[in-house]
Amino acid sequence: MIFYIIRRILYAIPIALAVSLVCFMLVHIAPGDPIDAILPPDASAETVAMVRKDYGLDKPLPVQFGLWLGHVVQGDFGLSLANRRPVLNELKVAAGRTFLLASTAAVLGFVIGCVLGGVAGVFRGSLADRMAVGFAVAGISVPHYWLGMVFVIIFSVVLGWLPAIGAGPGEWAWNWLHIRHLILPAVTLSVIPAGLVTRTVRGVVLEILSQDFVTTLRGKGLRSLMLAVHVIKNAAPTSIAVMGLQLGYLMGGSILVETVFAWPGTGMLLNQAIFQRDIPVLQGTTLVLAMIFVTLNLAVDLVQTALDPRMRRA
Amino acid sequence: MDDLLVRARQLTVKFARGQGYVHAVSGVDFDLRQREVLCILGESGSGKSVTLRALMRLNPPSKTIMSGTLSVGGHDVVAASEHRMSALRGPFVSMIFQDPMTSLDPVFTIGQQITETIKRHERIGGSAARMRALNLLELVQIPSPKRRLDAYPHELSGGLRQRAMIAIALSCRPKLLLADEPTTALDASVQIQILFLLREIQQEMGMGMIFVTHDLGVAGEIADRIAVMYAGRFIEEGPVESLMQAPLHPYARGLLGATVHEGSRGSRLVTIPGAPPDLRHLTDACAFAPRCGEAEPVCLEQLPEFRRPVPGRAARCVHVKDRSSATAETVSVGSVG
Numbered sequence: 001m002i003f004y005i006i007r008r009i010l011y012a013i014p015i016a017l018a019v020s021l022v023c024f025m026l027v028h029i030a031p032g033d034p035i036d037a038i039l040p041p042d043a044s045a046e047t048v049a050m051v052r053k054d055y056g057l058d059k060p061l062p063v064q065f066g067l068w069l070g071h072v073v074q075g076d077f078g079l080s081l082a083n084r085r086p087v088l089n090e091l092k093v094a095a096g097r098t099f100l101l102a103s104t105a106a107v108l109g110f111v112i113g114c115v116l117g118g119v120a121g122v123f124r125g126s127l128a129d130r131m132a133v134g135f136a137v138a139g140i141s142v143p144h145y146w147l148g149m150v151f152v153i154i155f156s157v158v159l160g161w162l163p164a165i166g167a168g169p170g171e172w173a174w175n176w177l178h179i180r181h182l183i184l185p186a187v188t189l190s191v192i193p194a195g196l197v198t199r200t201v202r203g204v205v206l207e208i209l210s211q212d213f214v215t216t217l218r219g220k221g222l223r224s225l226m227l228a229v230h231v232i233k234n235a236a237p238t239s240i241a242v243m244g245l246q247l248g249y250l251m252g253g254s255i256l257v258e259t260v261f262a263w264p265g266t267g268m269l270l271n272q273a274i275f276q277r278d279i280p281v282l283q284g285t286t287l288v289l290a291m292i293f294v295t296l297n298l299a300v301d302l303v304q305t306a307l308d309p310r311m312r313r314a
Numbered sequence: 315m316d317d318l319l320v321r322a323r324q325l326t327v328k329f330a331r332g333q334g335y336v337h338a339v340s341g342v343d344f345d346l347r348q349r350e351v352l353c354i355l356g357e358s359g360s361g362k363s364v365t366l367r368a369l370m371r372l373n374p375p376s377k378t379i380m381s382g383t384l385s386v387g388g389h390d391v392v393a394a395s396e397h398r399m400s401a402l403r404g405p406f407v408s409m410i411f412q413d414p415m416t417s418l419d420p421v422f423t424i425g426q427q428i429t430e431t432i433k434r435h436e437r438i439g440g441s442a443a444r445m446r447a448l449n450l451l452e453l454v455q456i457p458s459p460k461r462r463l464d465a466y467p468h469e470l471s472g473g474l475r476q477r478a479m480i481a482i483a484l485s486c487r488p489k490l491l492l493a494d495e496p497t498t499a500l501d502a503s504v505q506i507q508i509l510f511l512l513r514e515i516q517q518e519m520g521m522g523m524i525f526v527t528h529d530l531g532v533a534g535e536i537a538d539r540i541a542v543m544y545a546g547r548f549i550e551e552g553p554v555e556s557l558m559q560a561p562l563h564p565y566a567r568g569l570l571g572a573t574v575h576e577g578s579r580g581s582r583l584v585t586i587p588g589a590p591p592d593l594r595h596l597t598d599a600c601a602f603a604p605r606c607g608e609a610e611p612v613c614l615e616q617l618p619e620f621r622r623p624v625p626g627r628a629a630r631c632v633h634v635k636d637r638s639s640a641t642a643e644t645v646s647v648g649s650v651g
Contacts, residue, residue, distance in 0.1 A: 212416040219372055219411075220431040220482065221403035233421050309421060309466040 001305070001312065008301060012294050019290040020072070024065050027282050034277040038081055055081070068283065077284035082276045087284040090269060095288055097167055098258070098265030102250035104182060105189035110243045112190070113197020117239075120198065121205025132198055139195025148188040148260040155184060165262035185261040189254055193246040200242045204235045237308040244300030248293040319490050319522040320346040320369065324382035327361070327368050331377075337596045338364040340546040341382070348489070351516060351523045353537030353554070355530065355569070359590055361546040362526045363412075366492050369524070370407055371399050387489060405435045405486040410512075412495040414475035418467040424451070424478045425463035431485045450481040455511060473504035477511070484515065491516065491523045497532060509535050530573045534558050542566045545591050545601035551620075552627035562629035565602045600630065608633060 034057065035048055052058045056067060071078060077087035120132035156164035168178035208214065208231050217227055251266075258267030266285050273281040305311045327339040339361045346352050356362040367373045368380060371391055384391045387406050389398070411417035419427060428447040432438055438446070444463070451459035454477040467475055476496060483491060493512065497505040513536050516523045527533055533540050533554070540557045542550040542565065550563040561567045568586040588605035600606070603613035612632055620628040621636035 212411060212413060213419045215372055216409075216411055216417045216479075216482070217419065218400075219370060219403055219409045220485075221400040221405075221434055222430065223400065223434070226430060226434065230419055230422070234419070307421075310468050 004305065005302060008298055012298055015294050016291060019294070020069060020287050021065065023283055023286040023290065024068065027279055027286075028061060028064075032277050034081055034279050036277070072284075072287065078280035080281050081278045082272075082281070087280050090281070091266070091284055091288055094264060094266045094269040094285070095292075097172065097263065098251060098254060098267060099292075100172065101182065101185055101189060101258070101263060101265060102247060102254055104186040105250055105254075106193055106243060106247040108186060108190035109193030109246070110197055110239075112194040113243075114201050114239065116194070117198040117201025117203075118205055120202040121209065124206060129202075132202065136195040136198040136202075139191045139198070142191060144188050144191060145256040145260050147191060148185065148257050151184050151188055152260070167264055185254075185257055185263050188261075189250060189257050193243065193250065196246060197239065197243055201235060201239050204238050205231060208234045233307075237304045237311075240307070241300050241304050244296055244303065248296040251292050251296075252289045317348045318345055319348055319350075319387060320344070320524070321385045322383065325365070325368065325384050326381045327364050327373060328379050329373070329377050330379065331594070334594050335379070336593045337546055338593060339368065340596060342543075342546075342548050344541060344548065344551070346490070346522050346524060348522050349517075349520050351513075351525060351536055351538045353525045353527060353533040353540045354543055355527060355533050355540055356543035357528055357569075357590060359593070360543045361593075362528075362543045363494050365543070366409070366494050366524060366526050369490075369492060370403055370409060372409070401435070404431055404488065406488055407490040407492065408483040408486070408488040409492040409494060410476075410479055410483045410496045413499045414467075414472060414479050415499065417479060418475060418482075420467055423464050423466055424470070424481075427478075428482050428485050431482060435486045446485070447481070450485055451478070453484065453515065454478070454481045456481070472500050473508065476500060476504075476508055480508075480512065480515070484519070487519065489521060491521045493523065493525045495527050496525075498527070498529070505532070506535075512536065530558070530569060542569065545596065546593060547601065547617075547630065549602065549631070550627075550629040552629075556624075556627060562623065562627065562634045563602075563631045564606050564608050564633070566629070600632075 034055075035051060039048060039051060049058075056064060059067070068078070075088065077091065079085065080087055080090065116132040116135060120129040123129055152164045155162045162184050163181050164184070166181055168181045172178055214227070214230075217230055222230075254263075254265065255267035255270060257263070258265050259271055262268065266289060269281060270285050272278070273285065322342055322344050325339060325342045326337075328335040328337050342361075342365055344352065354362040354365060364373060368384065369386055369391065371380070371394075373380075375396075380392050382392065386402070389402060389406075391399070394402075418424075422430075425444060425447050428450060429440070429443040432443045432446055433440075447463060448459055451462055456462050456474055456477050462470065462474070462478070467478070470478065476499075479496075491512075496512065497508050500508060509532060512523075512525075515521075523536075525533070525536055537554045540550075540552065540554050541548045542557075542561075542563065544565050550557065550561065550566045552562075557566070558570070561570055565586070568584070571584040572586060573583070586605055591601050591604070598617050599615060600609070600613045600618055603609040606613065610632065618630045618632050620630055621634040622628045623635050623637055625637075
């Protein structure tokens with residue numbers, strides 16, 4: 001088991017390298033010169049050259065990549081071109097907020113999905129089953145930025161129950177003042193994972209219930225509660241794997257929802273960085289999100305291995 | 315009649331399928347006494363497994379319609395509540411399933427799967443249940459049982475898994491053990507070991523046993539009585555020796571002729587032409603008549619009643635002489651086949 005963990009962590013290193021290379025390339029291949037965003041259009045050629053040199057943008061790309069990577073490894077993501085503040089600090093705050101939003105949405109989606117999927121699987125063909133499947137399809141298909149706006153209209157504009165934008169004043173704290181800001185974006189973001197988990201859990205439960213060993217369990221006289229324990233333990237590895245990967249997508253994919261709700265997370269940071277051609281912020285944020293995705297993948301694999309005895313030898 | 319474990323009269327099991335029904339079992343009568351081993355012999359789809367599952371009411375509840383009389387240990391299985399049935403499963407009647415690869419929960423250890431059964435039916439502590447599980451693994455002769463208690467099913471070979479399956483079935487000392495082709499999925503060399511083990515344990519614990527198989531050799535090895543099943547009905551019943559030596563029903567003779575056994579050395583194996591009937595459209599005729607070489611017009615008209623040429627033997631065939639109706643003629647069953 002320990003060797004497996006070490007091996008998996010070592011595998012993550014080349015992936016991280018490749019990811020950072022792609023991040024770097026994409027930012028530099030994209031059209032537009034960052035200098036344009038920093039200097040006024042009428043700046044003299046000397047000023048442009050000087051600024052270009054200051055930011056290291058005059059060196060060949062491979063050298064720039066090497067220098068950037070060298071700094072990143074030491075935890076130095078450089079300074080933002082837009083406001084001259086260290087990227088790392090901004091990134092920490094934003095990533096924390098995004099993680100808060102994504103994990104709340106993930107927990108919400110997972111719980112809803114497990115309940116609906118479980119009921120649908122056990123009572124296959126019933127009205128509850130058809131409603132759960134309908135919800136799942138709707139959840140996966142609805143564009144969540146649109147859903148977010150609908151929620152804002154209903155709960156903020158018409159009813160006035162919840163705030164439409166922001167994450168509350170100052171630093172995040174677990175009080176109603178802050179939590180009420182979290183509700184709408186989290187619910188909006190949870191719809192996709194809820195739909196996916198519903199479908200997954202329903203399928204897994206159906207598959208498990210059709211297996212021979214369920215007849216064995218009934219033949220032992222086990223009560224429904226014990227049967228449920230068996231089904232849950234069999235369904236857990238697949239369901240948790242799907243949810244873990246979804247959390248990864250939520251971390252990176254919340255850009256639109258964060259924009260709709262002006263949630264100050266990585267999505268908003270990226271959005272601003274793209275429009276300001278803020279290369280250090282762009283590179284740093286993309287890299288951190290990608291690394292979180294890789295880490296979650298690793299965690300999913302490890303959890304799955306821990307839960308399913310059949311995978312332990314692999 | 316106190317030693318009667320099972321009493322089935324006109325037991326019928328049908329499954330709802332689409333618009334109609336599949337008549338899996340259509341009117342089966344039999345008794346099983348304590349310590350007796352009955353073997354139900356038949357080909358795939360003859361209804362033998364369904365009959366066996368009906369005894370524990372393990373057929374899919376939503377689609378199954380059971381009728382007739384079926385009492386297991388004095389309990390009315392057709393009418394009992396699900397709660398009552400589940401209390402019966404384990405301490406009174408339990409089953410060994412065909413495929414040990416799929417019949418054990420893959421994410422629970424062997425020990426957990428045994429102890430949960432014991433804990434369900436008895437007030438017993440964790441360590442005592444574990445001791446019982448260990449003893450059971452010793453009983454079914456699993457080597458290094460202590461280690462195997464914490465093993466998962468995939469870590470055991472097919473033969474060991476089937477032994478574990480037997481241990482689970484025995485965990486609450488049932489009075490009636492049902493075995494659904496327990497050796498079919500195993501290697502030939504392992505089959506005979508499991509068979510001997512089952513017979514030994516059955517005699518040791520004094521259980522009644524119903525054993526379902528399509529393998530005549532297996533039936534001859536383990537049974538006291540054999541019932542041959544075809545298209546959802548028992549078509550012949552009798553003590554193992556006489557039935558194996560001189561089957562009465564043409565289908566039973568066909569089965570014997572199509573199998574390698576002691577009497578068949580030197581002679582060619584014969585197959586039965588045709589295929590079993592469609593159980594969705596069953597008529598009130600002898601179901602075997604369309605495949606039978608000895609069929610007569612009357613066979614296609616009505617279902618023959620059981621005829622009893624000698625005490626203890628019976629067959630549903632018009633060619634078999636019924637002792638009660640046969641007065642002057644001497645019945646020479648022994649020479650048939």
